[in-house]
Amino acid sequence: MWQRLRGHQGRNLWFLVFVAPFFVGLTIFVYVPVVWSAYLSFFEARNTIKPTRFVGLENYSYLLHDKLFLNSLAVFVVFAAFIVPLTYVCSLALALLLDNVRWGQAFFRSVFFIPASVSYVVAAIVWRLAFFNNARFGLLNSLIRASGGESVSWLGGGNGLYWVALVSVRLWLQVGFYMILLIAGLQRIPQDTYEAAALDGATGWRKLRYITLPQLRPTSVAVIMLLLINAFQAFDEFYNMLGSIGSYPPYARPPLVHLYLISFGGGQQNLGVGGAGTMILAAIIVCFSLAQNWVLGREERRERKALR
């Protein structure tokens, strides 16, 4: 029995030595806390991490009737509706623009990719205080006034203009990263497909429409899913562009910011509700991922069928 467990020359024991640090860490810092939080979500736990009073599904029903929580999901939908298509189109355009540039390709690729090394906090500082400043000295307000207009309140709420700032900051930070992924996808398209199409007289848009886009589909699906999942986790730039010490305006609150505020912000600190919120958001994101696997899997099945 022991011999079997150890495996040949103790190979199974070595397996445990290799994987133990990772899975023990994951268990202590992810799995156990998540299970604890799921348990806590059925209790009241104000300013404490121990359950005080069993409330059943009350925390869940509270959240699902909480206007601010439902609004935060709507904020995600609006944000995703802007940022996902915009980033995809821009990163694809950059990838195609760089595709057959002979001179300086590496340089321009680096320029577009370099914002990926900047933190959301730093970018939010620049966007909030230099570009989209509500006061007269913001770059955009200076330009508007120079061309004869009036200063605009970009981040003050009351209008939808904060979306311009929030979408453009994330676009700047992430477009280069997705461009790199799409360039890798473009390079996997066999060159002879293009040559065959050129013989048939296909050029420009038709080449893009009938060869590049269909061949790029698996990469595109993955990129769009990544964009969605990342938009769902938006926190840093919203918090730093709109929040100020201990307070956050009621508008433009994405799910994670709302979860942060109900769990740690201000007076209530109810970790029972925080636990319930974590469960709901985690369930949503698992659904995204399963949908991605399903779409990509369907694609593969279809390809296999076509090959047969």
Place this chain on the structure above:
Amino acid sequence: MKATSILRYALLVVLSAFFLLPFYVIVRNAFSTQAHITSPRWQWLPNVHDLSNLTSLLANDSIGIGRAIVNSAATAALQTALTVVVSLMAGYALARWRHRLARVLLGLTVFTLMVPASMTFVPMFIMTAQFGWVDTYRGIVIPAAFSAFATYLFRQFFLDFPVELEDAALVDGCSPWGVFWRIVVPNSTGIIAAVGTIVLMGAWNAFLWPSLVGRDESRTLQVALSQFMTSQGVRLPELFMGTLITVVPMLIVFLFLQRYLVRGFTTSGLR
């Protein structure tokens, strides 16, 4: 053909200017006076030609930039080292062993991949507070260091790593541990650099977790900048000098390790 190519370069140059503009604005503000930055007419050139903003930033106790630099460097380095070692070992084992336990653990890793770490900050914080790790390096580094993403990247790499190399060493009487450190690791420096760069940048640029755990003593640069920005009477030249200090190390890392970064990103997730 000539005309379209000129047009293409013109477009590339204009776009590059837009992409680099935020960097320029950081530098301009870091070398300007408050009045110069807030002048109603946008000033394109800086007006401070010495390091006086830097010295006043270093002397400003309310931001504590010196301490924050040390904290950021220490936590980012520790997290990178810990994540790379732990995930390298696990990724290797999950690629080489195929028994039932290995398959179960691989499934668990893939499932963990689906729920990003930032979603679970409430439970993770509860656990970290329970350990009494709030406002310590341990609290910032260790809970964030177990990355299913890094483990999965290493596993994908090791699937293509030639087993023959390892078998030869095993026949010579080396233990799997010895094979791993003497044969496998020295031949995997490329992927180690790739994953290491991704983890390092993520750790240095992290905000949500450090802002929960690193309150005073262990405040990192990102948290210090965020707090200083919203504090009463923030001085913009100092804030942007701090921003410059925060950006430059990662720019250097980026420029030197860019090709590893590209390789890491393109082998990740999207196969």
